[in-house]
Amino acid sequence: MITITEKEQCCGCSACVQRCPQNCISMQKDSEGFLYPEVDVTRCIDCHLCEKVCPVINQNESRFPLEVYAAKNTDTKVRQLSSSGGIFTLLAEQTIKDGGVVFGACWDVEWNVGHDYAETLEDIVKFKSSKYLQSIIGESYKKAEYFLKTGRKVMFTGTPCQIAGLKHFLRKEYTNLLAVEVICHSVPSPGIWQEYLADKLSSLNKTKADVKSISFRDKSTGWNSYSFVVESKDGRIYKELSRHNLFMKGFLADLYTRPSCYACPAKELKSGSDITLGDFWGIETLLPELDDDRGMSVVTVNTEKGRALLQEVNAELTEVAYSEVVKRNSALVHSASEPKGRRAFFEADGLTFEAKIKKLAKTPFSLRLFVGKLAYSILPNKMLGNIIRHIRNIKKNK
Numbered sequence: 001m002i003t004i005t006e007k008e009q010c011c012g013c014s015a016c017v018q019r020c021p022q023n024c025i026s027m028q029k030d031s032e033g034f035l036y037p038e039v040d041v042t043r044c045i046d047c048h049l050c051e052k053v054c055p056v057i058n059q060n061e062s063r064f065p066l067e068v069y070a071a072k073n074t075d076t077k078v079r080q081l082s083s084s085g086g087i088f089t090l091l092a093e094q095t096i097k098d099g100g101v102v103f104g105a106c107w108d109v110e111w112n113v114g115h116d117y118a119e120t121l122e123d124i125v126k127f128k129s130s131k132y133l134q135s136i137i138g139e140s141y142k143k144a145e146y147f148l149k150t151g152r153k154v155m156f157t158g159t160p161c162q163i164a165g166l167k168h169f170l171r172k173e174y175t176n177l178l179a180v181e182v183i184c185h186s187v188p189s190p191g192i193w194q195e196y197l198a199d200k201l202s203s204l205n206k207t208k209a210d211v212k213s214i215s216f217r218d219k220s221t222g223w224n225s226y227s228f229v230v231e232s233k234d235g236r237i238y239k240e241l242s243r244h245n246l247f248m249k250g251f252l253a254d255l256y257t258r259p260s261c262y263a264c265p266a267k268e269l270k271s272g273s274d275i276t277l278g279d280f281w282g283i284e285t286l287l288p289e290l291d292d293d294r295g296m297s298v299v300t301v302n303t304e305k306g307r308a309l310l311q312e313v314n315a316e317l318t319e320v321a322y323s324e325v326v327k328r329n330s331a332l333v334h335s336a337s338e339p340k341g342r343r344a345f346f347e348a349d350g351l352t353f354e355a356k357i358k359k360l361a362k363t364p365f366s367l368r369l370f371v372g373k374l375a376y377s378i379l380p381n382k383m384l385g386n387i388i389r390h391i392r393n394i395k396k397n398k
Contacts, residue, residue: 002037002050007259009056010036012187013165013268014137015179016050025050027136032346034134034258037127053171055164055265064270068325070280070287070315072296082218083130084279085297090313091275092155092181100176102127103144105135106386111197111208112190115158117147127157130217132251134187134258137162141169148174159184160273167272175378178309183273183298183329186336187262189252194366196247199353206232216242223295224284239281242290246357252293253361254336264335272377274306275299282328290318298325300332 002016002025012035017025019206027035037050051057057079073079073086081206082089092102096119100257103117104127118124137160143168147154153248156166157180160342167179201207210232218229218367221241250256260343269276270272282340300322301307310317326333 001039001041001042001046003039003046007036008261008263011056011161011165011260011264012036012134012163012258015053015054015055015141015165015169018137018139018141019049021045021049021054030135033189033257035136035150053165053168054261055161055168055271058134058168058259059265060164060270060272062270063302064303065269065276065322066304067142067301068320068322069299069301069310070283070290070296070318070320071299071315072290072294073176074314074316080219081297082128082263082295084277084295086295087277087299087315088157088180089124089128090117090315092127094309094368095123095153095155095178096121096323098153098242101144101147102389103154103156103158104141105131105158105191107131107214109208111211112194113138114138115162117143117285129215130182130338132188133190133193134159134334135162136190137165141166142164144177145170148177151176154178155180157182157277158272159187161260161264163271163273164266164304175305178275178305179271179273180275180277181266181273183276183332184261184264185252185331186254186257186264188247189256189258192250196353200230200238203240204230204232204236206230207369210234211362215249219295222293224293242322247353249361250345250357252377254299255360256339256341256379257336259338259385261336261367262338267335268333269300269302274303275301275310276332278329278332280325280328286320286328287318287325298329374389 004010014027016037016192017027022043022045024040025037028038029035049217071085071087073090078089079086095102101117101119102124103115105113106116106126113133114139144154144156160181163179174289177293204244212233215229218227221227224308226242227239228242245288278298280296284297289296345356345360
């Protein structure tokens with residue numbers, strides 16, 4: 001029987017819920033807004049399937065990719081509407097053309113994020129662009145398994161822990177499955193997102209029903225200086241640079257990150273994914289001739305299956321060293337760090353969301369981004385490593 005004694009022991013993938021033959025496990029929201037499994041012990045038959053499919057209990061070995069690329073979609077319009085280089089769209093379109101099904105994260109009517117599937121080229125649009133929330137998987141693993149067993153190709157995208165959950169849930173390898181993980185900084189609380197959204201819409205004299213679209217990564221101000229945008233159905237638009245957005249500040253300071261993200265069970269390609277997609281931050285220092293501020297993806301090819309599909313699509317690929325990617329996007333291999341202010345954030349009931357962020361989000365995103373890019377552009381690797389170690393020692397001794 002799955003038993004959660006410490007919150008970091010559960011990544012919220014719901015694999016246990018979907019695999020239970022007695023349907024005696026359900027996901028329940030805790031005080032921080034995250035979902036955790038609860039077992040009806042009166043119906044449990046001690047089959048232990050829930051434990052066998054748990055990606056936290058059953059962690060895989062770390063891997064190195066077969067190939068790594070800086071990549072972009074050659075269609076600039078598609079790339080403009082994508083979070084980074086538009087590679088997800090190419091892979092999804094090829095899967096649909098092959099008669100397959102694509103799973104991904106999308107908004108629901110209440111502006112929560114959940115997993116769904118698409119069977120048409122028009123329908124995959126809902127999966128585009130980053131949604132900085134933990135998506136609710138629901139029964140997506142079961143649905144994916146059904147399609148796989150009928151012989152259809154399935155492209156399943158998600159965070160590394162969600163991909164790990166899927167792979168353990170399936171309990172066998174499927175040649176018609178393409179598992180695609182996104183490089184994940186961490187997942188913030190859906191409950192905190194709803195708190196923030198309610199405050200923001202109230203200040204705009206709007207309700208959820210008035211909202212037409214929400215984007216955390218609008219690139220009309222550029223890829224490197226993307227914006228948070230809320231568009232209402234009457235055509236009115238609220239926009240601010242994401243580095244100034246209160247929700248993004250708290251997220252990037254890890255104030256309301258899921259506890260398991262501080263010890264992620266699926267970093268270092270442990271998820272079993274075929275392909276990993278993410279932003280190629282720092283491309284301007286590594287390959288400046290490729291940077292046009294419209295977005296560049298990093299693609300790690302982890303299996304022969306992933307390699308085969310990538311070769312089918314019309315992507316512009318430039319091979320790079322894995323170490324260069326890790327240096328610029330450390331979330332690929334490193335878990336988030338729990339800040340000292342996390343507990344205070346959730347216990348500060350008397351303060352507004354804005355007041356809590358201003359008090360507890362100690363490291364402004366804009367400063368961190370600027371310093372990081374400046375360091376990588378002007379400092380030798382050895383010197384940069386010494387500086388990072390020195391900073392860590394200072395923090396440790398405080």
